[in-house]
Amino acid sequence: xxxxxxxxxxxxxxxxxxxxxxxxxxxxxxxxxxxxxxxxxxxxxxxxxxxxxxxxxxxxxxxxxxxxxxxxxxxxxxxxxxxxxxxxxxxxxxxxxxxxxxxxxxxxxxxxxxxxxxxxxxxxxxxxxxx
Numbered sequence: 001x002x003x004x005x006x007x008x009x010x011x012x013x014x015x016x017x018x019x020x021x022x023x024x025x026x027x028x029x030x031x032x033x034x035x036x037x038x039x040x041x042x043x044x045x046x047x048x049x050x051x052x053x054x055x056x057x058x059x060x061x062x063x064x065x066x067x068x069x070x071x072x073x074x075x076x077x078x079x080x081x082x083x084x085x086x087x088x089x090x091x092x093x094x095x096x097x098x099x100x101x102x103x104x105x106x107x108x109x110x111x112x113x114x115x116x117x118x119x120x121x122x123x124x125x126x127x128x129x130x131x
Contacts, residue, residue, distance in 0.1 A: 062104045070097045075090075
């Protein structure tokens with residue numbers, strides 16, 4: 001098993017898990033609703049909803065990727081077997097993923113708040129734009 005992981009097996013496992021989890025991330029913004037909210041006679045509000053749907057899909061995808069990298073870094077860390085270089089690599093992977101996730105969350109808050117303000121700033125709909 002360790003020989004499999006050393007020969008790139010961990011990368012294969014991570015790619016396969018990402019492929020399996022990607023459809024969940026795609027539908028995560030609002031299950032059962034389309035990405036594009038209108039088919040004909042689109043309004044400016046529909047454009048805002050489309051923007052929010054795309055941003056939410058990217059956000060959830062980034063969260064899934066960050067979690068995958070954190071898990072991958074943890075496995076590298078745990079299988080380092082006393083090798084300081086692998087230990088440092090696993091630790092750095094986890095730190096980088098957490099830093100990236102923090103940046104993504106902050107950017108999502110800024111963009112989502114801007115979309116909310118463009119929608120009129122109704123206090124009851126902070127995370128959803130309703131037309």
